[in-house]
Amino acid sequence: MEIDFKHKQAAHCENGVVANLMTYNGFTVSEPMVFGIGSGLLFTYIPFLKVNHAPVVSYRAMPGIIFTRFATRVGIKIKREKFRNAQTAKARLDENLQRNNPVGLQVGVYNLPYFPDEYRFHFNAHNMVVYGKKDGIYLISDPVMETVTSLTEKELEKVRFAKGAFAPKGHIYYPTAFPEQLQLEKAIIKGIKHTCRDMLAPVPVVGVKGIRKIAQLIRKWPKAKGVKTANHYLGQIVRMQEEIGTGGGGFRYIYAAFLQEAGKLLANNQLLDLSKEMTLIGDQWRDFAVEASRIYKNRSNSVAVDQYGHVATLLEDIANKEEVFFKKLKKAI
Amino acid sequence: MTLGMKKNEVPQDKSNLESANFKELCYAVDENGEYTTELSTGWNPKTIALNNAIEALNERISASKQRVKDLKVSPLEYYMELHKMDLPILASYVGIWKWRVKRHFRPGVFKNLNNKTLQKYADVFDITIEELQRTDL
Numbered sequence: 001m002e003i004d005f006k007h008k009q010a011a012h013c014e015n016g017v018v019a020n021l022m023t024y025n026g027f028t029v030s031e032p033m034v035f036g037i038g039s040g041l042l043f044t045y046i047p048f049l050k051v052n053h054a055p056v057v058s059y060r061a062m063p064g065i066i067f068t069r070f071a072t073r074v075g076i077k078i079k080r081e082k083f084r085n086a087q088t089a090k091a092r093l094d095e096n097l098q099r100n101n102p103v104g105l106q107v108g109v110y111n112l113p114y115f116p117d118e119y120r121f122h123f124n125a126h127n128m129v130v131y132g133k134k135d136g137i138y139l140i141s142d143p144v145m146e147t148v149t150s151l152t153e154k155e156l157e158k159v160r161f162a163k164g165a166f167a168p169k170g171h172i173y174y175p176t177a178f179p180e181q182l183q184l185e186k187a188i189i190k191g192i193k194h195t196c197r198d199m200l201a202p203v204p205v206v207g208v209k210g211i212r213k214i215a216q217l218i219r220k221w222p223k224a225k226g227v228k229t230a231n232h233y234l235g236q237i238v239r240m241q242e243e244i245g246t247g248g249g250g251f252r253y254i255y256a257a258f259l260q261e262a263g264k265l266l267a268n269n270q271l272l273d274l275s276k277e278m279t280l281i282g283d284q285w286r287d288f289a290v291e292a293s294r295i296y297k298n299r300s301n302s303v304a305v306d307q308y309g310h311v312a313t314l315l316e317d318i319a320n321k322e323e324v325f326f327k328k329l330k331k332a333i
Numbered sequence: 334m335t336l337g338m339k340k341n342e343v344p345q346d347k348s349n350l351e352s353a354n355f356k357e358l359c360y361a362v363d364e365n366g367e368y369t370t371e372l373s374t375g376w377n378p379k380t381i382a383l384n385n386a387i388e389a390l391n392e393r394i395s396a397s398k399q400r401v402k403d404l405k406v407s408p409l410e411y412y413m414e415l416h417k418m419d420l421p422i423l424a425s426y427v428g429i430w431k432w433r434v435k436r437h438f439r440p441g442v443f444k445n446l447n448n449k450t451l452q453k454y455a456d457v458f459d460i461t462i463e464e465l466q467r468t469d470l
Contacts (some may be wrong), residue, residue: 001467009356009372010357010358010359011358011370012357032360048435050369050419052386052390052417052419053393053419054388055402083448085437108418115355116349116350116355117349117454118349118383118387119349119350119383121416121417122418122422144357144358145355146355146356146372151460161420163425163426164418164421164422164425164426165421165422167425180428217405232386232389233383233449235381235382235385235386236386238378238379238382238387239379239382239383241380242376242379242382243358243379247358247359248338248343248359248360248361248373249338251362253338253359253360253368256360256368257360257368260367260368261368275368282338283338286338287377289378290378292378293377293378293379293381293382296382296385297381
């Protein structure tokens with residue numbers, strides 16, 4: 001069976017799945033709107049955790065939480081299920097497809113055959129929609145892809161039961177109940193307040209303080225870890241910022257797009273101005289990436305230490321700008 | 334790029350995406366300052382970071398290969414690296430405690446593993462037990 005599902009490419013997988021599932025159910029919502037209402041924007045440094053042998057920073061909220069927040073705030077209900085064994089997981093998915101219900105899935109990226117090889121890392125918080133099954137082949141709408149694709153039963157099982165951090169355990173989710181009309185206004189305000197609270201949190205590794213913490217570490221790395229490791233770490237920070245699914249500039253551009261849409265919807269000119277300001281901050285993140293890439297471009301051991309100081313200063317400047325920004329944003333709503 | 338990323342400034346650099354005919358979606362503003370989206374083929378600073386990460390990975394793989402040949406570690410370590418895994422990920426795939434997996438990296442311990450355990454590892458790496466035991470990689 002094949003459900004009449006409209007695939008629309010998105011920058012970020014979770015936003016994309018939510019926006020596409022909402023559209024299917026008759027509510028047109030943009031990707032930035034999902035991201036903003038779900039308070040997707042964030043900065044965190046996750047100490048003690050290493051991925052690909054380098055420290056982890058994240059520019060967005062925990063996997064799954066964007067949809068949960070979005071759902072609560074606009075008043076829709078979602079059903080989520082995880083499974084211990086693959087048979088039950090498959091049976092439940094097939095049941096939903098029989099009922100013409102497209103389903104959101106959390107999967108691991110490493111075994112996705114349609115991904116470029118170089119992008120296949122053990123990252124388990126990817127999202128897609130399964131919208132049908134034809135001759136034993138699952139029809140897949142992966143929001144980061146331009147068009148729809150497909151996976152065999154075996155391939156899908158492998159990615160649904162990927163292991164490691166954030167193991168999906170066959171996780172499926174879909175909306176079950178909708179309000180008569182989506183009340184976006186209140187949801188937008190809640191979403192913005194939450195993001196301001198996160199970004200200004202008095203926690204040393206979160207938000208603006210987290211950015212400052214990373215700047216501090218970048219200064220230390222070349223001496224403490226050696227240039228080679230420092231470059232590897234720096235490269236990972238940029239990769240997380242510009243990886244597929246960020247929409248560029250560490251999600252800052254998507255957030256600026258959200259503020260623009262929200263400003264129009266709420267007839268709030270301050271939000272329109274703040275959208276422009278966020279765009280400029282996005283540009284600064286990209287400048288940081290350019291400068292950082294100058295350092296890690298040559299993998300030799302002869303990088304001058306003050307270059308690290310330079311990129312650290314860029315980050316500190318971003319932190320200052322974002323601090324001012326989120327204080328203003330808090331007052332603007 | 335000082336006044337916001339414009340639609341026509343969305344980077345279109347050569348990247349690893351090309352081989353898979355893959356373009357990613359970026360957010361940018363049009364000439365009226367309205368947000369819109371544009372597809373990007375890649376961006377150099379990111380491509381360099383990714384290439385470096387892959388190169389670092391390959392270095393780890395060949396270093397491990399050498400250690401296996403020198404009989405300093407068991408082939409398990411090599412296959413772990415080959416599959417871009419680290420200890421926690423491998424342990425989670427085979428369902429064996431991390432400290433035990435780490436012990437299995439010791440050639441002496443690996444030699445005495447029973448077939449049941451070896452099969453678990455072989456399944457994860459999608460090879461046979463015989464292939465798993467070879468040290469002439």
